[in-house]
Amino acid sequence: MPLRVILIHVFLVATTIIAAEEDAENWEGKWFPQPPNAPDLNEKIQDDTKYPQMGIIDASCDDGKSNLTMDYDPRNISHTIVHMCLDNFTLYHPNYKIQPIMRIYQIPTAYSAPHRCMRENITYPENIPTFGPHRPIWPRYGEYLYVPVQRWIHNLEHGGIVALYHPCAHEGLTKKLKTLVKGCLYRHIITASERLTPDRPFALVAW
16 A cells, blocks of 8 residues: 555544544533443442352351251151151062153253242152252262252252162162162262152152
């Protein structure tokens, strides 16, 4: 590009900038969002979520220690049936004629599971839910005597598999289930559950 053309181009750009600054000084219309050098009086945009944050220990909501009786009260004898067999063992003997059932629930793409504090009761429409509201604090992966469904639902959300067995299930088959899950899956929760039936006393649950 010739030098004369470059100089003309620079002159035109400088002239345009000066003209724009003069127009700004004389501007009497409205500014958006506010005039130059004026303080920003707009409210700060913040995270206005109403749900407790995931995995954050909060004594006012869920610290994994307080108000646990909302989901399970070990001092309430009626709650002990969730991990103790009070039925007839023979009802839970293996029946190899029973076929397994696979149930798949459609989760909306935009669905986001809410976190509920320990002061709130959580119930589910399905006997064995695969998704839904849950507690902010979830248990470490591994085997437990009993973990409330309100806890292990959170593990499902993060890719874990929950192995459920009825307390009255055949002891040998229960051991096989535990061995299989521990040997194949790192992200697992193993727990007793009263939600199972005599004909199908085992279940694997995923989100």
